[in-house]
Amino acid sequence: MTEEKKAHYGRFLRQFRRNQKAMIGLLIILGLVLTALFAPVIAPHDPEATNIPDRELAPSLEHPMGTDDLGRDILSRVMFGTQISLYVGFTSISAAMIMGTTIGVVAGYYQGKIDEGLMRAMDAMMSFPPILLALTIVAVLEPSLNNVIIALALVYTPFIARVARSAALSVRNESYVEAAIARGESDRYIIFREVLPNCVGPLLVQASINIAFTMLLEASLSFLGLGVQPPTPSWGLMINQGWAFMGDAPWLVFFPALAIAIAVIGFNLLGDGLRDVLDPKGEIIE
Amino acid sequence: MAFASYLVKRLGFMAVTLFLVTLITFGLTNVLPGNVALLILGPNATEESLAQLETQLGLNQPLYVQYVDWIVGLARGDMGMSLRYNTPVAEQIAIRLPRSLLLAISATIVSVTLSIPLGIIAAVRKNTPADLTASMLAFIGLSLPIFLWGLVFIFVFALNLGAFPTRGYVSPAEDPIAALHYLILPAGAMGVALTAYIMRMTRSSMIDELSEDYVEFARAKGLSEQTVVLRHALKNAAIPVITVIAFQFSYAFGGVVVLEEVFSWPGIGRLTLTAIENRDIPLLQGCIIVIALIYMVSNFLADAFYAYVDPRIRYGGEK
Numbered sequence: 001m002t003e004e005k006k007a008h009y010g011r012f013l014r015q016f017r018r019n020q021k022a023m024i025g026l027l028i029i030l031g032l033v034l035t036a037l038f039a040p041v042i043a044p045h046d047p048e049a050t051n052i053p054d055r056e057l058a059p060s061l062e063h064p065m066g067t068d069d070l071g072r073d074i075l076s077r078v079m080f081g082t083q084i085s086l087y088v089g090f091t092s093i094s095a096a097m098i099m100g101t102t103i104g105v106v107a108g109y110y111q112g113k114i115d116e117g118l119m120r121a122m123d124a125m126m127s128f129p130p131i132l133l134a135l136t137i138v139a140v141l142e143p144s145l146n147n148v149i150i151a152l153a154l155v156y157t158p159f160i161a162r163v164a165r166s167a168a169l170s171v172r173n174e175s176y177v178e179a180a181i182a183r184g185e186s187d188r189y190i191i192f193r194e195v196l197p198n199c200v201g202p203l204l205v206q207a208s209i210n211i212a213f214t215m216l217l218e219a220s221l222s223f224l225g226l227g228v229q230p231p232t233p234s235w236g237l238m239i240n241q242g243w244a245f246m247g248d249a250p251w252l253v254f255f256p257a258l259a260i261a262i263a264v265i266g267f268n269l270l271g272d273g274l275r276d277v278l279d280p281k282g283e284i285i286e
Numbered sequence: 287m288a289f290a291s292y293l294v295k296r297l298g299f300m301a302v303t304l305f306l307v308t309l310i311t312f313g314l315t316n317v318l319p320g321n322v323a324l325l326i327l328g329p330n331a332t333e334e335s336l337a338q339l340e341t342q343l344g345l346n347q348p349l350y351v352q353y354v355d356w357i358v359g360l361a362r363g364d365m366g367m368s369l370r371y372n373t374p375v376a377e378q379i380a381i382r383l384p385r386s387l388l389l390a391i392s393a394t395i396v397s398v399t400l401s402i403p404l405g406i407i408a409a410v411r412k413n414t415p416a417d418l419t420a421s422m423l424a425f426i427g428l429s430l431p432i433f434l435w436g437l438v439f440i441f442v443f444a445l446n447l448g449a450f451p452t453r454g455y456v457s458p459a460e461d462p463i464a465a466l467h468y469l470i471l472p473a474g475a476m477g478v479a480l481t482a483y484i485m486r487m488t489r490s491s492m493i494d495e496l497s498e499d500y501v502e503f504a505r506a507k508g509l510s511e512q513t514v515v516l517r518h519a520l521k522n523a524a525i526p527v528i529t530v531i532a533f534q535f536s537y538a539f540g541g542v543v544v545l546e547e548v549f550s551w552p553g554i555g556r557l558t559l560t561a562i563e564n565r566d567i568p569l570l571q572g573c574i575i576v577i578a579l580i581y582m583v584s585n586f587l588a589d590a591f592y593a594y595v596d597p598r599i600r601y602g603g604e605k
Binding site for chain 1: 299302303304306307309310314315317425426428429430431432433434437440441445536537539540541543544547558559562570574577578581582585
């Protein structure tokens with residue numbers, strides 16, 4: 001790493017640490033990751049063990065979040081649900097990042113007809129409301145955890161591609177890229193060494209905010225029964241199943257809903273904070 | 287670039303996009319698992335009757351022929367027959383669509399009446415506890431899925447207060463009072479969900495305007511603070527806000543798919559879900575294309591309006 005890059009990186013870290021939003025967001029995410037990792041150890045009960053006589057118990061010491069209509073411990077289910085939510089969020093956005101960055105950087109670097117073609121295709125995908133596109137894809141593939149991930153990755157690819165394209169486009173016209181082209185460097189060298197590293201900032205912001213969106217969308221799909229299938233403890237699915245009992249046992253819906261809100265707030269805060277630090281004027285597509 | 291040529295260019299883009307949208311819709315719905323003829327005739331159907339029905343429905347034609355048939359029909363407003371209801375798809379959509387539009391428009395009205403005053407107050411009292419509270423609430427508002435807002439509203443206003451019915455729909459033409467009664471909760475829930483964005487936009491845009499020189503000038507002239515804020519700053523701050531409202535309408539229209547399920551609202555969103563459940567491909571294709579078209583057009587209008595009032599946008603390419 002050159003001195004200049006080190007200084008740049010150091011400045012970023014200092015500003016990041018001083019940004020309250022980013023730090024709170026990071027803390028929440030850290031809490032979620034730990035909960036997901038240690039769910040098998042810290043969960044007080046088996047999340048899938050039914051116990052009909054103990055159904056719909058109100059929150060108590062034994063069951064801090066109560067039990068559901070099948071007598072399952074809601075706290076344990078919410079904890080295991082963290083695994084599903086994070087898994088869906090991280091895998092679908094990683095896949096969307098790989099596809100979207102490739103498309104966006106190729107479009108922004110080569111421009112012309114390639115750019116036109118790729119971006120019109122992205123526009124077409126963005127012409128569907130995200131939930132509609134996601135649920136049609138899931139319906140086509142049959143509802144399951146992996147197919148939800150595929151659908152969400154496809155839905156969010158164009159959002160990433162747009163950000164990557166505009167970042168690549170602005171880097172493309174910088175003098176150091178022109179210089180690299182004049183030196184006769186290969187396209188691959190320029191893309192990987194010059195263009196990509198300069199797209200990282202805006203892409204990180206977009207990815208963080210999009211993870212929040214995938215979590216909302218996964219919850220909505222599961223709520224419609226077009227997502228993760230029972231008895232897997234997904235937050236959206238827990239709400240789907242608890243909804244009918246909301247009048248007498250609101251905790252069936254309340255706690256998974258709270259979990260969704262906390263997770264989404266965490267990623268939104270991180271994204272907002274990152275944007276403040278990395279790219280104060282950057283425009284994010286929401 | 288003149289606005290007219292900008293508009294022509296964007297319309298050209300939209301035509302290409304629309305073509306791709308029909309391709310995606312047709313492609314996706316045709317890989318939907320399940321044999322349509324078998325679904326209609328049931329498991330006891332004979333080979334011959336299945337083959338006969340497939341010929342009748344044009345299902346034995348190559349896919350590109352089916353696609354062209356579909357597009358030609360679409361251009362004439364003919365979306366085929368629903369497999370499940372055995373009525374024209376266009377007729378079904380014509381009944382359901384206005385109900386969804388009613389919901390989305392009402393939600394947009396609710397959110398505008400809530401968010402603009404809140405945004406102005408937050409901007410005028412920048413960095414005070416009132417502003418921080420409003421901004422924090424908006425942040426939390428952004429972090430709940432629309433369907434959860436629906437459940438919260440049902441829980442509070444229907445189950446606990448008993449003020450409104452939990453679900454259902456009454457046509458305004460039949461009984462306007464009852465219709466309003468059924469509309470308030472779903473429109474309110476979606477309106478609140480949308481409030482956060484518009485409020486944030488109003489706030490930041492008002493803060494920008496309030497720091498401009500002309501605001502200082504107006505104050506120096508001795509105009510009252512109320513006049514300065516409401517007559518001068520608000521007028522200029524309104525431009526980005528109106529754009530956001532137009533985007534929010536399209537967002538609301540996307541949200542109806544889920545919210546209609548929560549409130550048993552018989553609009554196009556629930557029709558889409560029913561079509562998926564029944565593998566009713568012509569109906570599903572019709573629903574998707576109509577929803578996408580409305581979503582596209584409202585986004586386009588928002589873009590065009592923005593470009594019209596802010597010429598800088600026209601030079602920046604498409605975004």
